[in-house]
Amino acid sequence: MKILIVGSGGREHALAWKIKQSSKVEELFIAPGNPGTAKLGTNISITKTEEIIDWLKENEVDLVLIGPDNYLADGIVDEIQKMEIAVFGPTKDASEIEWSKSFAKQFMQEEGIPTARFKVFNSFEEANKYIETQNFPLVIKASGLALGKGVIIAQTFEEAKKTLEEIMTTKIFGDAGDEVVIEEFLVGKEISTHAFCDGENVSMFPASQDHKTIFEGDKGPNTGGMGTIAPVPWVTEEHMKAIENQIVRPTINALKKRGRPFKGVLFPGIMITESGPKVIEFNARFGDPETESYMRILKTDLVDILLTCVDGKLNEQKIEWENFSACTVMCASGGYPGSYEKGKVIGGLDNLEKDVVVFHAGTKEINGEIVTNGGRVLGISAIGSDLNEALSKAYGSIEKVSFDGMQFRKDIGAKSI
Numbered sequence: 001m002k003i004l005i006v007g008s009g010g011r012e013h014a015l016a017w018k019i020k021q022s023s024k025v026e027e028l029f030i031a032p033g034n035p036g037t038a039k040l041g042t043n044i045s046i047t048k049t050e051e052i053i054d055w056l057k058e059n060e061v062d063l064v065l066i067g068p069d070n071y072l073a074d075g076i077v078d079e080i081q082k083m084e085i086a087v088f089g090p091t092k093d094a095s096e097i098e099w100s101k102s103f104a105k106q107f108m109q110e111e112g113i114p115t116a117r118f119k120v121f122n123s124f125e126e127a128n129k130y131i132e133t134q135n136f137p138l139v140i141k142a143s144g145l146a147l148g149k150g151v152i153i154a155q156t157f158e159e160a161k162k163t164l165e166e167i168m169t170t171k172i173f174g175d176a177g178d179e180v181v182i183e184e185f186l187v188g189k190e191i192s193t194h195a196f197c198d199g200e201n202v203s204m205f206p207a208s209q210d211h212k213t214i215f216e217g218d219k220g221p222n223t224g225g226m227g228t229i230a231p232v233p234w235v236t237e238e239h240m241k242a243i244e245n246q247i248v249r250p251t252i253n254a255l256k257k258r259g260r261p262f263k264g265v266l267f268p269g270i271m272i273t274e275s276g277p278k279v280i281e282f283n284a285r286f287g288d289p290e291t292e293s294y295m296r297i298l299k300t301d302l303v304d305i306l307l308t309c310v311d312g313k314l315n316e317q318k319i320e321w322e323n324f325s326a327c328t329v330m331c332a333s334g335g336y337p338g339s340y341e342k343g344k345v346i347g348g349l350d351n352l353e354k355d356v357v358v359f360h361a362g363t364k365e366i367n368g369e370i371v372t373n374g375g376r377v378l379g380i381s382a383i384g385s386d387l388n389e390a391l392s393k394a395y396g397s398i399e400k401v402s403f404d405g406m407q408f409r410k411d412i413g414a415k416s417i
C-alpha cells in the first residue's frame with residue numbers, strides 16, 4: 001500500500017516509525033514531515049489543505065492519516081472522502097468536539113457525560129458579571145483552537161477579568177476567543193486517554209500521562225507537552241472501564257445519533273476526581289507527545305487498525321498492547337514556551353542506547369547537520385520492563401544529546417513511581 005501521513009511533529013514521526021514496520025507498506029509519504037520522517041519515507045514539502053488535496057489528485061495513495069487538529073477543523077477528511085480515498089480521521093462535524101470547546105461542553109451536558117460545571121459567553125460584559133459571583137480558582141478557556149495556549153486558570157477575580165479582556169476584547173487568540181467557556185476548577189489527577197473509533201465501535205488504549213508545564217513540579221507556563229508515560233501505573237482497570245462506559249462509548253454513540261459519526265482517535269483529557277473521571281476536554285486525534293510513547297507499546301500492526309476503523313469493522317480487529325512501559329522526554333529550545341532561537345546544531349543523536357528512539361519534532365537538516373527548528377525539538381523515547389527502567393534509559397540517553405539552550409524536565413513520570 002501507499003500511505004500518506006499529514007503533519008510534521010514528533011507524533012507524525014512516531015506514527016511513521018510504527019507504520020513503516022507493517023509488511024503492507026510499499027511506499028510512505030509524509031507532508032511535510034521532518035528530518036526524522038525523511039529516514040522512513042518521502043517528505044513532501046506541502047502544508048496547506050488545498051496543496052494536499054491537489055497532491056492527492058496527482059499521486060495515487062491507498063490511505064491517508066491526518067495528524068494535527070487544524071486540518072480536521074479545516075475539513076480535510078471531508079475533502080479526501082469525496083475523492084474516495086481511505087482516510088483515517090474524523091470529519092469537520094465530528095471533530096467539532098475538539099475545535100469548539102463550547103460545542104463540546106454543551107454536548108457533554110446534553111448527553112450526561114461527566115465534566116466540570118460551566119457557562120458559555122459571547123460578550124465580555126456578561127462574562128465579567130458572571131465571574132463576580134464565582135469562587136476561585138476559576139478556569140477560563142477560549143472556545144476555538146489556540147495552539148494549546150487558550151486556557152487560563154485564574155487564581156483571583158482581577159486575573160480572571162484581565163484574562164477575559166485579553167481573550168474577548170484584545171483578542172490575543174483571534175477568532176478562537178469570540179466565545180469563552182468559564183468552568184469550575186477540577187481537583188484530581190490528570191491523565192490522557194485515547195480510543196480507536198470506527199464510527200460505532202471503540203477500542204481503548206492504555207492510559208498515558210503528559211507533563212504540560214515547562215518546569216519541574218508542574219510549575220511555569222503550559223507548553224505543547226514536555227513528556228509522557230504509558231501506561232500509567234496507578235490507573236486501574238476500574239478507572240479505564242468507567243472512562244470507556246461513562247465517557248467514550250456515550251460520546252461515540254451520541255455523535256453517531258447526531259449524524260456526525262466519529263472515525264479516528266478520540267482523545268479525552270481526563271481528571272480523575274474524588275467523584276470519578278471527568279472530561280477536561282476532547283481532542284479528535286492522536287496526542288503529541290502521547291503518541292511517541294504509545295507507538296512504542298502498540299503490538300498490533302497500525303495499518304490494519306487504521307483500515308478496519310475506516311471500514312467500520314473495528315469489532316473484527318484484535319488490538320494488543322505490549323506489557324512493558326514506555327516514556328518520552330521532550331527536549332525543548334531555550335526560552336520555550338516564550339520566544340526562542342532556531343538553528344542550533346544538535347549533537348549526540350547517534351549511538352544512543354538500545355530501546356531508545358529519538359523522535360524529531362522541531363528539527364531541520366542543513367548541509368547534513370540536524371539543527372533546531374521549533375520550540376519542542378526532539379522526543380527521547382524509551383521502553384523498559386517497567387516505568388523505572390524506561391525512564392532510566394531515556395534519561396541515560398538524554399545526557400548524550402545536546403544543543404545550545406536545550407531544556408528538558410527531569411521529573412517525567414516521577415509522580416507515578
Ligand SMILES: Nc1ncnc2c1ncn2[C@@H]1O[C@H](COP(=O)(O)OP(=O)(O)O)[C@@H](O)[C@H]1O
Nearest residue numbers: 116139148149150151183184185186269280281
Ligand atoms: N476544569 C479544569 N480544572 C482543572 N484544570 C483544568 C481544567 N480545564 C483545564 N485544565 C488544565 O488546563 C490544561 C489545558 O486545558 P484543555 O482544556 O486541555 O485545553 P487545551 O489543551 O486546548 O489547551 C489541562 O491539561 C488541565 O491541566
Ligand SMILES: [Mg+2]
Nearest residue numbers: 148269280281
Ligand atoms: Mg488539552
